[in-house]
Each structure stands twice: as structure tokens, then as C-alpha cells.
Amino acid sequence: MLAQLGRYRVDRLLARGGMGEVHLGRIEGAHGFERPVVIKVIRNELVENERVAMMFVDEARIAAGLHHRNIVQIIDFDLFDGGAFLVTEYVEGCDLRTLLRNHRGALPYAVGVTIIAELATGLDAAHDATDGSGAPLHLVHRDVSPSNVLLGRAGDVKIADFGVAKAKSRSYHTVSGTIKGKAPYMAPEQILGESLDRRADVFSLGTLLFEVTTRTRLFSAQPGPMAMAHILSGDVPDPAERRPGYPPALAAIVRRALARDREQRYPTARALVDALDALAATQRWSQSRSVIGALVEQARTRAAGVPSGAWLPEQGTPTPRTPTSPTSRGRAPRT
């Protein structure tokens, strides 16, 4: 176990992810200055692989320029003897996959809708990001999936890992047909290896909206040809089949976000946020961050005691709707 990486102290292993190990660490400065950080170390066996190393470099270079409360902040990128690491802000809480696995029953609609609207607000800012000269970067996240959604104990919602983001300005090109990301959350055009725009992320947001509001996966968890064939069919189940009493207006938003033809989708993540906000106002759903924070705490406690491998149920359990009051969300600052 590493104890020190560059100017960062490494405290403990948080998780093992797709690219390597994720550690909790800290920056130490003068006079006892300290700040917790997450240090993502590229897996040793991948260090030799130039394409993977370049992915890390790109993640750092592109994402470091994004500053938004709904985007995990990149702090640093550095090399060490034979390896590379990325330093990001630490979101103390849990990821959305952990929340869904450890929550009993369905989440209140207000909670699910708020999580997706916050996420979409961060993605919209990234989609609109420009380079130093004001030219659009055309960022597309391409891996909007539950493990990349981080929820803080204070109820903050952040998208992580622009590591597979494809900017037009990127310094290398993926082999055509390479599919990154996680199949059940990918847009049809991504599975087909077509050129992508922000609407691919809108589709992925649709799959997450379906999942958080029904607490069942839209598409099979089994990666592979079956899941892909299902996504490509454009066949989206009615959320009311998974959760009785599902509001038809919310089902309509889900359907539009998940349109097989991207021309039929919300054109931007912002348009999806606007639709969700308008629905929340008419349904009198409001969600304070403290409610999300409380659910995060609960999930963390349960995750500590629940054996790993616990799986999402195929069918959601209906729960009574929570009476709430309307809310509004400010527009995201552009980056």
C-alpha cells in the first residue's frame, strides 16, 4: 500500500474501479493545513497500455477545466515511478448504485427527480463547456451510470469520471467501434459506434431516471448482445408496469429522454431539467438536500452491514407518495 504519492498522503483504499484503485488521501500544507482528496491510481498492468494512460491524461486535462457544483472537481494529475494518478475532490457519501442497492422499497419521486435534475444540470454545463478561445469542446460524458453518480452526505449530487468523455479536441482517437461505458445505460447510437453528441448523455439520464423512480433497471444488467439488442429495439417498458401509480407525466418525460431516435429526445440536458422542474412544481414535489443526505447516511449504514452482491429487484415495491411543496432550481453557471 502506498503511503505517499507526490504531495499527497494516501490513507486508505476506498474502492477498486474500472481503471484502477481509488484511495482516500489528503493534501498536507503548512501549519497543519489539510484537505481530503480522492486519488485514483491507474492499475499497474495498464500502465504499459498507452491508450489507457492517454485516457487518464485526457480525463485530467479536459475535466480540470470544469468547475461546477454538480461535477466532481479534478484537482491534479501526476505521474509516479511507472504509473499515473488523478486527484479529485472527495465526495463523502455513496454512489447511486450503493444508494439503490441499500434502500428498501421505492424512492420518493421527489428524490429521484431531484437527483436526475441535479445530475443533468452538471452535464449540461459540461456539454456547453468551451476552450480558452470560446470554441465549444463538444464534451459528451459517455458513461453516465450509477457508479459514476456520487451523492454527498449533505445531499449534493455530482457526476464523476469524464475519463471516457470524447472531446473533439482530444489528443487521440478511439478505435472505431470501441464501446466504452456500461451497456445498459448507453444510447443506441453509442452501441452502434456512431458519432455522439450531448443527446447520448440525455438518453443515459433517461435510463437513470427510469431506474431511480421505479427502482428497477430499464435494461438487463447482463452486459452483452441481449442487452444491446434490447436497447437497439427502442422498446421501452411503461414505468407504471414496474411501479403502480407511476405519474403519467413523469412516464412521458422518461419516454422522451429515451427516444430511440435522438431527434425525438430532449435536445439538451437543460431541456430535461426544465421538464423535471415543471413537473415537480405541478406535483408539489420538493426535495431538500437534507432528505437526500439522510438517505445517503442510511444507505452507508446498510452497505456496511449488507453482503456485497446484493442485487436490485426486478420489480419495484410501491411506496406511498410523499406530500411535498414546489421548488425551483437555478440555472447552472456556464463553464
Ligand SMILES: Nc1ncnc2c1ncn2[C@@H]1O[C@H](COP(=O)(O)OP(=O)(O)OP(=O)(O)O)[C@@H](O)[C@H]1O
Ligand atoms: N471522488 C470520489 N469521492 C468518493 N468516492 C469516489 C470518488 N471517486 C470514486 N469513488 C468511489 O469509488 C468507486 C469506484 O470508482 P471508479 O470510477 O474507479 O470505478 P467505477 O465508477 O465503478 O467504474 P468506471 O471505471 O466505469 O468509472 C465509485 O463507484 C465510488 O463509489
Ligand SMILES: [Mg+2]
Ligand atoms: Mg467511475
